[in-house]
Amino acid sequence: MKENILSWFDELTTFMRDGKLAPWAGVLPQQMQQILVDKEHGDQQRWLDALHSLPVIDEVVADLTAHDLRLSSDAISAEQQQQVYEGLKGLMPWRKGPFQFFDTHIDTEWRSDWKWQRVLPHLSPLKNRLVLDVGCGSGYHMWRMLGEGAYRVIGVDPSRLFLMQFQAMKRYLQSAQAEPVRADLLPLKMEDVPARLKAFDTVFSMGVLYHRKSPLEHLQELKDALKPGGELVLETLVIEGQLGATLMPEDRYAMMRNVWFLPSTETLLLWCRRIGFKNARVVDLNQTSLEEQRSTDWMQYNSLQDFLDPNDVNKTAEGYPAPLRAVIIAEA
Numbered sequence: 001m002k003e004n005i006l007s008w009f010d011e012l013t014t015f016m017r018d019g020k021l022a023p024w025a026g027v028l029p030q031q032m033q034q035i036l037v038d039k040e041h042g043d044q045q046r047w048l049d050a051l052h053s054l055p056v057i058d059e060v061v062a063d064l065t066a067h068d069l070r071l072s073s074d075a076i077s078a079e080q081q082q083q084v085y086e087g088l089k090g091l092m093p094w095r096k097g098p099f100q101f102f103d104t105h106i107d108t109e110w111r112s113d114w115k116w117q118r119v120l121p122h123l124s125p126l127k128n129r130l131v132l133d134v135g136c137g138s139g140y141h142m143w144r145m146l147g148e149g150a151y152r153v154i155g156v157d158p159s160r161l162f163l164m165q166f167q168a169m170k171r172y173l174q175s176a177q178a179e180p181v182r183a184d185l186l187p188l189k190m191e192d193v194p195a196r197l198k199a200f201d202t203v204f205s206m207g208v209l210y211h212r213k214s215p216l217e218h219l220q221e222l223k224d225a226l227k228p229g230g231e232l233v234l235e236t237l238v239i240e241g242q243l244g245a246t247l248m249p250e251d252r253y254a255m256m257r258n259v260w261f262l263p264s265t266e267t268l269l270l271w272c273r274r275i276g277f278k279n280a281r282v283v284d285l286n287q288t289s290l291e292e293q294r295s296t297d298w299m300q301y302n303s304l305q306d307f308l309d310p311n312d313v314n315k316t317a318e319g320y321p322a323p324l325r326a327v328i329i330a331e332a
Contacts, residue, residue: 003048006032008167012184015152020199027194028186035187036160047164050090054168055080057102060176064147067113068100069140071172076102091165093299096137099169109299111292112140115206115235122283122329124231126150129201132225134190135208138165142183143173150202152182156190163187196224206235211258219275226332232277234328237262238285239321243270247320254307254316254323265326272330280330287314288323 009032016025036044058075076084085104088094097108127149133142136155139162145153155166166185173181190208203222212218222232239247241264253259263271265282272280290313293304304323309315314322 003052005036005048009184009186011180012154020197023194024197031188031192032186041160044160047091047161050087051164051168051171053083053090054087054171055083057084057172057175060172062173062176064143066100067117068098068105069143069169070100071102071169071176072100073102088168091161091168093301094138094165095299096140097298099140101168101172106298107296108140109293109296109303112137113144114292116141116144118284118286119206119233119235119327120144120148122327123148123233124202126202130154130199132156132193132200132203134203134205134222135211136162136185136204138162139169139183139185141204141206142166142185143169145204146181146183150182153184155183155185156188156193157185158187158189160187190218190221193221193225195221198224198227200225200230201227202231202233204233204235206233209234209236210253210260210262213260215261215263216271216275219271219277223275223277223332228332230332232272232328232330232332234272234330235325236268236328238265238268238324238326240264240324241267243267249318249320252318253320254304254318255302256307268326268328272328277330277332280328282326283329284325284327286325288325 009028013025013028057073057080059073061072063070081103084101088101088104094106095109096112097106099106126145128151131145131150131153133153133155136142136157139155142153142155163185170181203225205222209215209218239245239262243266245264246267247262249259269280288304290305295303307317308322309317316322
């Protein structure tokens, strides 16, 4: 019998019904029905089978402040350890992490903990905040946000594989505590989030802006999701250059087709100001290294090394400047 995966979102829908998220509660069940049932992905049942193969573990202890989001238990057997390993292998490729599921270490393509360490010192305290994480991947940063005391975190990312990876972590976290885990990943794009909710204390958008044909529309969507005075955390690809400088790739950028605009930091700050963000400032600038993004046993496809000029790591395969990422903090 197939699991009713729509039930994964029942507690969230109930939470949303009171307050500024009520408009979303009114459409969320239909959104999930259309995506997860009416348009079921060809690999969805295989991923569900892998998820269901993960054994129930007693006495789970979770550490959401550890760089690898550590799950441990003194009650786990060798057979269960093997089942965990095989189930998680069935959810490959793992791109954002790392994770430590008991004795299984998932060395993901991205060292997302490095990005978190660059961003964290510049954030307003997340304690008791309602947070939206746009383009959240498999939820690594969502768990780190909970580890910093966020009241609730909602992530949106259209990948259904990321949803299954997120659910693997959530199920073990749920067994480690009596109350519901206050984090939910929705297989949606930011465009699917109801407009002008003005509900969130903090909104993260990391690694999304350059995938949008209209970056200003994305910035407006982010601003409209925030409460007045709420905080935007924006991370995106940029180029070196003066005010007004912007790179639009001819076709691909670092082998990616869906890259549209890479502004200079001054141009990006201007975009933020024009949308109405206040006190927009660059808090970090970092060129992605071959140590931060690479192929691993858990993500065996091409990665950053294959996307760069083999003779010059400061250029992409197409000859553009290599990935340079800026973190912007601003207030609505």
